[in-house]
Amino acid sequence: MRTIIGKSLGILFAVLLIFISFVTSFEYVCYHQPDLYRKEIEKYQVQAELEYWRGETMEEDALENVFRQTMSYLRGNRENLIVETEISGHTEEFYNENEKSHMADVKVLFVGCLFFRALANLAVLAIAGYLIISVGARKAGLFLSEGFIYTSLAMIVAVVGISLLAASNFTKYFTIFHEIFFSQGNWMFDPRQSRMIDIMPEGLFSDFALWISETFLGVMSALLAGASFLRRKFKNPSQENVIIGAGL
Numbered sequence: 653m654r655t656i657i658g659k660s661l662g663i664l665f666a667v668l669l670i671f672i673s674f675v676t677s678f679e680y681v682c683y684h685q686p687d688l689y690r691k692e693i694e695k696y697q698v699q700a701e702l703e704y705w706r707g708e709t710m711e712e713d714a715l716e717n718v719f720r721q722t723m724s725y726l727r728g729n730r731e732n733l734i735v736e737t738e739i740s741g742h743t744e745e746f747y748n749e750n751e752k753s754h755m756a757d758v759k760v761l762f763v764g765c766l767f768f769r770a771l772a773n774l775a776v777l778a779i780a781g782y783l784i785i786s787v788g789a790r791k792a793g794l795f796l797s798e799g800f801i802y803t804s805l806a807m808i809v810a811v812v813g814i815s816l817l818a819a820s821n822f823t824k825y826f827t828i829f830h831e832i833f834f835s836q837g838n839w840m841f842d843p844r845q846s847r848m849i850d851i852m853p854e855g856l857f858s859d860f861a862l863w864i865s866e867t868f869l870g871v872m873s874a875l876l877a878g879a880s881f882l883r884r885k886f887k888n889p890s891q892e893n894v895i896i897g898a899g900l
Contacts (some may be wrong), residue, residue, distance in 0.1 A: 658787055665779045668772040668868040669800065670807050677868040681860060682723060689719035692856050701824045701850045712835065715851060718746050726762045730794065751848040754838045761833060762779040790886050797883040804876050808869065815865045822858045880885025 681688075685696040693715050702708050712716070714737045721735045733755050735746045748754070783792035818825045830839045 658783060658791065658795040659799060660719055661779050661783060662797075663803055664793040664799075665776055665796050666800040666803035667873070668776050670804060672769055672772050672776070672870070673871045674868050675765050677871055678764065678765070678864050680728075683727070685863075690716050690769065692859065693719075693851070695854055696853050697861075698851045698853075701843070701853070702847065706847065707848055708847075710739055714738055717810075718851065722755070726759050728759070729765045746847055748846070750838060751841070751846060754834070755760060755848075755872075757834055757836070757838065775899075783898070793882055794887040797879040800879040801876065801883060804872055804879070808872055808876075811865060811869060811872075815862075818861065823854060826854060827856060860881045 690712065693712060698715055699710060699712065702710060716735055719734055721730065724730050725733050733752045736743055737746050739746070750782065778794065780796060783795055786792075787795070795890055841847050
């Protein structure tokens with residue numbers, strides 16, 4: 653019975669750790685890359701898009717500030733999305749009410765993921781602590797490392813498959829994602845009426861998806877290597893103990 657419970661908790665531990673890794677990878681890409689938004693602004697010629705669709709001009713610094721204020725709002729560091737900036741020589745709010753409504757829904761998703769990551773952090777510590785107390789450090793390490801290895805290998809295969817699928821037709825799967833998480837339908841915008849869609853083209857999201865996938869797979873590979881090392885260590889007692897025992 654203890655073995656069944658231990659293996660089950662090992663799998664649950666792995667699932668939670670994978671979720672933590674994904675959210676952290678997402679956070680790292682979106683919030684800890686220097687000059688990321690400026691580079692994307694230049695890559696997708698956002699200033700030219702705004703002028704083409706709306707006849708408006710904005711400085712690059714002002715556009716970057718809009719991005720940063722928006723991302724701050726999405727993680728719950730701003731109470732609202734009232735972002736005033738200089739547009740065509742005068743100051744006004746960047747977002748309209750429809751855009752604010754959609755971004756409020758996106759914020760719920762962002763903040764929800766961060767909240768559940770905090771709970772997952774506590775849960776993995778609780779699981780590890782429980783197993784160490786109930787079955788000892790060696791068996792606990794074995795349950796946790798093996799659970800992570802098997803679960804993460806399946807997850808890596810799934811992520812690679814999803815990434816390849818999304819890359820084959822990003823527009824299709826980007827639309828499916830919005831239909832699932834924003835079923836109220838307030839995510840479709842006309843570039844002639846929405847500055848948000850002008851500064852956040854589909855290619856930007858494609859770039860972010862690629863970077864998040866690469867970061868997540870890198871983290872998972874490092875964790876998998878660590879888990880494999882610990883599994884060997886816990887499964888095969890140290891040779892030093894054998895040598896010492898033989899000498900005695």
